[in-house]
Amino acid sequence: MYRDPVESLEPLHSRPALNRTLRVGMIGIGTVGSGTFRVLVRNQADIAARAGRAIELVVVAARNLGRAAGIVGERVALTADPMQVATHPDVDVVVEVAGGTGPARDWVLAAIAHGKHVVTANKALLAVHGAEIFAAARKQGVAVAYEGAVAVSIPIVKALREGLAANRIEWVAGIINGTTNFILSKMRDEGLDFAAALAQAQALGYAEADPSFDIEGIDAAHKLSLLAANAFGMPLRFADVQVEGITALQGLDVACAEQLGYRIKLLGVARRQADGVELRVQPSLVPADHLMAHVKGSMNAVMVKSDAAGLTMYYGAGAGSEQTASAVIADLVDVARLDGVNAAQHVPHLGVHEHATNALAVLPRAAVHTSHYLRVPVRAVSQIQAVTACLAEQKVPVRQVALAAERPGVGPQVLVLTAPVEQGTLDLAVHALQARSEVAGAVATLCVELLEG
Missing domain, CATH: 3.40.50.720 (NAD(P)-binding Rossmann-like Domain)
Structure with a gap:
């Protein structure tokens, strides 16, 4: 036959x-x-x-x-x-x-x-x-x-190897998983919780019956390791990517981010620092007026910051047969x-220096230096000062403080945006906040990515 x-x-x-x-x-x-x-x-x-x-x-x-x-x-x-x-x-x-x-x-x-x-x-x-x-x-x-x-569909490997071949790449950041972007778009646009948005994604064929690789950030981490290798000439370091998915993300944080002028996206970030490279996949706040915040549904987008070309952005379908x-x-x-x-x-395999002795190290989680969003549930509105005082004691620089808009069945929430601070310092501050009697529940934290030139 x-x-x-x-x-x-x-x-x-x-x-x-x-x-x-x-x-x-x-x-x-x-x-x-x-x-x-x-x-x-x-x-x-x-x-x-x-x-x-x-x-x-x-x-x-x-x-x-x-x-x-x-x-x-x-x-x-x-x-x-x-x-x-x-x-x-x-x-x-x-x-x-x-x-x-x-x-x-x-x-x-x-x-x-x-x-x-x-x-x-x-x-x-x-x-x-x-x-x-x-x-x-x-x-x-x-x-x-x-x-x-x-x-x-985005020719990002070709862009890094050929279009930006003259450049020293400073960072690459992208929405590189269509399933999670679809879910996050539904959570924001329709007010769905994570489970309902995931069910809709599965019903429409955007998510597999077992969506673990997508929603846990593993698929994005696979892709980020390839992006970083091309951007920085480093070996593949998938095992060293700091990975956080969206399964624990609450609709309340999506709404609070919106109140502060941000939207939440699952970002893969590879950033060159003086002492190494950040490799992170995390749900992050992006300014609502940023182009990346307007990437909806199952679409993907990658932004590159390089020394000569400056900021460039690449947009296209994040899934599909053809x-x-x-x-x-x-x-x-x-x-x-x-x-x-x-x-x-x-057609370079990676453009990496496999035998280089000065290969870039991947920074540990505690050493990553970024801005952060905190949502701190408190017992009374008047306790906002206790939150800021605790952060000051822990040497966390605060850029903005607000109270979350009132919602049925939700107690008072203090919203904080920090200036850039090491993750290790922020972790200690969150631990200190959790020990305060004024704090009424688990403190939620997310990174803030401004994606500026």
Whole structure:
């Protein structure tokens, strides 16, 4: 019923070496894989013109061969064995869009060992096994491209490597998870609590049945580790990212932030400091008049501060079949242009200095220096001075103090915005506040990111 993927393809040595079709093998034909096939077929003439040669999907590995045949038809060979695609002698580049970090690692490493370029949208794979994969690719002289793994339709990897190549990057900050941004938008716009907003996201297909990677901030941390590597020339440091999701975020804090002139977004922040790099994923207050505050729904946005270009911002879809396919095919076009060019130079694996002895350290949580929002429940409105006095004793600089607007069933709340202060100092101050008799409940804290030039 299906063509044998090993015997059905014309041997590469029988085709012209220059300008021949770039032959692609793909592992996975789900949401991203099917979108990639559709766009490749629909826009084949434009893609070939931009790549300098045709790009053709010739073999696909899929769990469900019948479903796969319904997508790609008879023109593409099918196999149930991903390793057959990874090692196929007549495939130039392997596209891995199956996901996961175990078997996917083996397929990608096998493809590299057989001299094939790799394109992937699998951020978890690269965050966990990237160091091994990029080292293997560099040794083999092949490219590993992964634009679709970072911000879906936003070409942020290309912007950092090429558009901002002349710059020293100072910081990168972004909304890089569409699911959490959708949830936070619903909490603000419709006054929903977290559970109701999550249920709506799941009903509309924005969140998985198990949304843990999204709502706990892990997906954003995967992506942030890749952004930081490209921005600062540092090794992948996913394990060192400070990660806080949105599961504990209360609708009350969304409303209080709005009262103070801010909106809450789950931000990934990579910032260069004198003694290291901050790597943080956290729900944070952003000024309501800032462009980042107006990124709604499942959209993504990334802002970069660099020394020559200044502030630049990149905006686009944070999810979607063809949106991710756009990035995957852009990587294929880059690979198609590699004839006669060193792959490691033309499409750098990361642009990192793997053997550098002066690699930037990741700052511990206590050393991160930012402004903060505090919501302090008190027993009486008159106790606002007790809160400010305690913060002064703990050497926390206060920039603004207000009382939260009255809400049914909610006691008085003191709202505080601090000037920049080390996280360790703020933690001690919160501990001291919790011990005060005037404080009537748990103190809520969030970072404040002004995202200024």
